[in-house]
Amino acid sequence: MQIDDIKEKIEKLKKDFNESIKKIDDVRSFEEVRIRFLGRKGFISELFKILPQLDNETRKESGKLINELKQEVSLSISKIQKKVSEKRKEKVKTDPTLPGYPWPVGRYHPITTVLREIKRCFRQMGFSVVRGPEVETQYYNFEALNIPKDHPAREMHDTLYLNDDMLMRTHTSPVQVRVMEKNPPPIRIISPGRCYRRDTPDATHSPVFWQVEGLCVDEGVTFSDLKGVIQSFAWMMFGKDIKIRFRPSYFPFTEPSAEYDFSCMICGGKGCRICKGTGWIEISGAGMVNPAVFKYVNYDSEKYTGYAFGMGVERIAMLLYGINDIRLFYENDVRFLNQF
Amino acid sequence: MKVSVDWLKDFVQIECSGDELAERLTMVGLEVEDVVKLRPEFEGVVIGRVEDVKPHPDSDHLKICGVDAGDQIVSVVCGAPNVRKGQKVALARVGAVIGGNRRVKSVPIRGVVSEGILCSERELGLSDDHSGILVLDDDGYRVGESFNGGFKEGEDWILDINVTPNRPDCLSIIGIAREIACIFNKELSIPEDSVKESDIPIESFISIRVDDPDGCPRYSARVIRDVKIKQSPFWLRNRLESVGIRSINNVVDVTNYILMETGHPLHAFDYDLIQGQLIVVRKAEDQERFKTLDGKEHTLSKEDLLICDGERGVALAGIMGGLNSEINNQTTNIFLESAYFDPVTVRKTSKRLGISTEASYRFERGADPENTIFAVNRAAKLLSDITECKVAKGILDVNKKKFVKRKIELRYPRIERVVGIEIPEGDVKRILTSLEIESSEEKKESTVFEIPSRRHDLSKEEDLIEEIVRHYGYDRVETNLHTNICLKFFPDEEENLLEEIRDILVGIGFFEVINNSLVSKKHTECFVSGDSPLTIENAISPETKYLRTSLIPCLLDSILWNLNRGEKDLKIFEIGKIFSPKQNFLPDEIMMVSGALTGNKMVKKYWKEEEERVDFFHAKGVIETIIKKLHIDDVEFRHGGVIGLNRDSSMVIVSGPVEIGNIGEVEQAILEKFDIETQVFVFTINCEKLLSRRPKRTRYVQIPRFPSIMRDMAIIVDEGIEVESIRSFIQKRGGKNLISVELFDLYRGKQIDPGKKSLAFRLTFMSKKRTLKEDEIDPIIDSLLHQLQNKFSAALRS
DSSP states (O other): OOHHHHHHHHHHHHHHHHHHHHHOOSHHHHHHHHHHHHSTTSHHHHHHHHGGGSOHHHHHHHHHHHHHHHHHHHHHHHHHHHHHHHHHHHTSOOOTTSOOOOOOOOBOOHHHHHHHHHHHHHHHTTOEEOOOOSEEEHHHHTGGGTOOTTOGGGGGSOOOBSSSSEEEOSSSTHHHHHHHHHSOSOEEEEEEEEEEOOOOOOSSOOSEEEEEEEEEEETTOOHHHHHHHHHHHHHHHHOTTOOEEEEEEEETTEEEEEEEEEEOTTTTTSOOTTTTTSSEEEEEEEEEEOHHHHHHTTOOTTTOEEEEEEEEHHHHHHHHHTOOOTTHHHHOOHHHHTTO | OEEEHHHHTTTSOOOSOHHHHHHHHHTTTOEEEEEEEEOOSOEEEEEEEEEEEEEOTTOSSOEEEEEEOSSSEEEEEEOOTTOOTTOEEEEEEEEEEETTTEEOOOEEETTEEEOEEEOBTTTTTSOSOOSSBOBOTTTTOOTTSBOOTTOTTSOEEEEEEEOOTTOGGGSSHHHHHHHHHHHHTOOOOOOOOOOOEEEEEGGGTOEEEESOTTTOSEEEEEEEESOOOOOOOHHHHHHHHHTTOOOOOHHHHHHHHHHHHHSOOOEEEEGGGSGGGEEEEEEOOTTOEEEBTTSOEEEOOTTSEEEEOSSSEEEETTTEEBGGGOOOTTOOOEEEEEEEOOHHHHHHHHHHHTOOOHHHHHHHHOOOGGGHHHHHHHHHHHHHHHSOOEEEESOEEEESSOOOOOEEEEEHHHHHHHHSSOOOHHHHHHHHHHTTOEEEEEETTEEEEEOOTTOTTOOSHHHHHHHHHHHHOGGGSOOOOOOOOOOOOOOOHHHHHHHHHHHHHHHTTOEEOOOOSEEOHHHHHSSOOSSOOOBOTTOSSGGGOEEOSOSHHHHHHHHHHHHTTTOOOEEEEEEEEEEEOOTTSOOEEEEEEEEEEESBSSSSOOTTSOOOBOOHHHHHHHHHHHHHHTTOOOEEEEEOOOTTBOTTTOEEEEETTEEEEEEEEBOHHHHHHTTOOSOOEEEEEEHHHHHHHSOSSOOOOOOOOSOOEEEEEEEEEETTSOHHHHHHHHHHHSOTTEEEEEEEEEEOSTTSOTTEEEEEEEEEEOOSSSOOOHHHHHHHHHHHHHHHHHHHOOEEOO
């Protein structure tokens, strides 16, 4: 056989193949064509079987041509196979009601979320966030805040002591002193953090709790400004209908001192179970920085005035979310955490 | 402190309801925590006199009493043991109502008709006392008169006031009344304190010596003789009861009544038990023993102030009297002490001995040194009003440290500088005068005020300003929403880092937990060695006695809590401080992030996937994610025997020269200590160290302009060879254009000999300068394979 005969056979096969594939319309007809051309006894295999009968020169060229043919056919077949199998898939309809992929959902602890909100509010009002140590000295926790040793005011703080001088801070107010010691006025900071008291845990007490302390010192700072900042915070945190109320109180490090209340966010101030019928929710303490404190940090109280305020993070979280037991924050039950 | 509005009305006119009064007091800083309205639980009860007591024919204990009800004699059957002829009693006749809703009827009792009831206090709802009938002999009632039960106006209000520690002057009815007078702009009427004295002077009975004038600046006293100890009249008992004080006997009740009224603690001694007609106020001897009247024996120290007679201690100054000189039923003569003790001395002793009394509570906050005479006179007068007695002539008053009134200059413009509003001078003066803070010198734009001795809390200008504003009204201070702000700011990079890490961990599905930093011994031992942990001296329980040294034990607690509640697939983390002691300084507080994983990777099984347990690599992946997010490029994981973690797998995380954390699986033995029966994988990062390795700001690098070439390479090596050693070897030897080598498959099993594993790496080549050609790569691959063969006996997998 001559090379031209081979070429002719190849051309014929090609034509035949192109005709055949046009008729493919399902898997069965596809398989039939595939076997007819590429099967072990298919046309192309048959064609290869001719090769040994040829002389060297022709065999070499024919082999190359047949191989090319095989590649061409294989490529077509695989393309068609894709189409056919896609067609087959189309028949199994996608059920879009199946659950979507469960991308992981983590949770922030509600204290974190509330703390972030508090920080956001005060940052908007130009406050910086400063942190301080949780283990403190008597000096920073008490003395420099005008709470001398053997003063009954220390009874307001049930304190955990490490030794005569060191203690677990009972409030974040020591950070006030630390900041003022190192920086001249003006100061405008809040200081969030963990605090500790010698309390047995119950629904309203936790031996560890979070507090945010605020301090502003400058020339011309007044009690009236303090009320403004607290009012603005109340609006940002609880909504624009919230009213504030300041009541006189006592903290050794402020003078005048106040407790501040928000109008009850549950009943709108009409009186309900949460506000014990008063229409007001007690939030925390505040006041004008006592000049005695300024003395400790060498601020001139004739020139500068300042205000300070505090708040309990759990308390605010409990009000925001309707949580009724402070211990829930420290149990870390995922069924609790998953709600925030 | 509980106060009765009825009692307050002795001293100030009150025209509003108890509720409104409570509100007004709260708004001047005397927070009323509770308001209780009291009304009599009876109606139609009258005063009767027992004219006749006869035995009941059919009972041993019942008596038939003829009671004069004013209009007629009523026959009443009575079982009270204390009924006597001549007593004035509360008689509920037929038709009267007692105990809230019980209407009294005419009923036969064992055959004898009773036309009423002689009431006990309990039957009238006045107290729990049901030991006998209420006897009203000393109360000035007239027979036939309607009995009001102490409710002069038909009702009373009890206010529970939270008096802040700076206001001991308000720990009294008069103190509160003074505030009320200021609130409503009324006069305060101070009660009469003149005493009818007998002729014998007090000096002939006793003398007083104060050895420690610092501890006892003032000691005043009276002697009262021929007192008969008995029950106090009803009105007095009733008032004490209403504010929560138990009635004892007339003498003790009088001291308590005056304590409540004036705020000044008094102590009554049995004069005849005082030895040597002498009172000495001195410091106790070290180890001196003393028995207080509650029967408890105390060992005193040199710091404690002791009231002594000629021979021994008779009272713990300002705290509690002694058992040896207590008023008892045989007492006839009394020595009445009205002293002013140093607050710190009283507080120290009270704290050390663990005794807190109404007296010590007031002394340690600061009683009024100028009030001793008034108080002792009031007591003497009251006692002689309610019981027959002779008050010895004169008062002993040892006043070694005369109290000097403080003076404070108030500059009017200063008020506005502190408060932010102008308060008219007229209001300022009215408020201060009403609080008995009198002006002593007028200056231009300022006034010097004299502070009464009861106000220890007023020592500077701001204190006066507070007095003014709190009565002027905090609510009248404008809420200023236009304020200058200071733009100085304090950067805190660590805080930012913590927030970023939190976001990453929550983003990949972790739950944030917060635990107490105070833990048990066990919690401090599992994951650290070395220094003993910081210890709380006065911890409430051993469970919270130590400062934590690792966050992981707390995470194990949280895991157990949730496992016990059926939540088994957990990924949790905490950001918080651990503590380590430092010689003579505050401890190191190190901010850490730790996380723990247990159970299945997914909380719920997904229908398209197989369930997968979390393992070491999930923990490792968390760290890899964080460092990738934070662009810390040079992190290496090194084998490290991390304490508490499985030796084989635990690794330390190193960046440059800094160890920033570790990962691993918690040791079985520790899990057992925490009662956890499942595998737990943990990771820890030291935030401060992480922060030190974090690039301040990444610099933009030009996006590659030339395409990269990828080649896959599969080799077979011995099981014992670590992948990272091969990977880094390839990375190092692959030339400068090899930009990454990543393992993408690990295979053991069919076609691979036992003891071997097949590793497939993907190598990416790229040049910054030009497009690489395929045939440049081939020799590199060949060379790498050759080197791998030499170094690791690696075989190419065909």
